[in-house]
Amino acid sequence: MKFLIFTFAFSLMIFSCDSAKSPLQGNTSETNTTASDTVRIANDSLEYEIIIFEPGFNSWLVSQEPRGYYGQSFLEGRNKIYVGEYNNRVRTVNKYPTNLYPQIIDYDYFTDYGYEVNYMLYNYFIYFQERYNQKFIIGRN
Structure with a gap:
């Protein structure tokens, strides 16, 4: 049971870190600034x-x-x-x-x-x- 909670917490932590990166990766303001x-x-x-x-x-x-x-x-x-x-x-x-x-x-x-x-x-x-x-x-x- 501890292993399952640890795995779930670890997966949640990785997912939350990855989801924080997604908006930055999708941010095209630098590209738009250069293009504009x-x-x-x-x-x-x-x-x-x-x-x-x-x-x-x-x-x-x-x-x-x-x-x-x-x-x-x-x-x-x-x-x-x-x-x-x-x-x-x-x-x-x-x-x-x-x-x-x-x-x-x-x-x-x-x-x-x-x-x-x-x-x-x-x-x-x-x-x-x-x-x-x-x-x-x-x-x-």
Whole structure:
């Protein structure tokens, strides 16, 4: 009888531990956060694609100036400067951390990417500077 009670108590303990893990295993908030923080902008006719997968970017973007606040020519001008500075830092591996500047951004200055791409890219550069305490040539405005 003691053996049966011991076995039942032990099984109950294991089951209760396992049931406590189940909600954690089924918790997809981390996956959802990563998925919701991934921004993909693509235009198949121009054959370009921007993918921003930076945790916290979407929630940060909501607190920034809304679409339409800046003109497209302003955004394009800033993006040209930011892309040039960013790519320069990618090439200068001994001066800047390669984990922050992993690869060149292929941004053609003569291609009209449209407002949305320029808006997102501009805001990503602002976010990048704030989040990683990086200072580019020009400031926010």
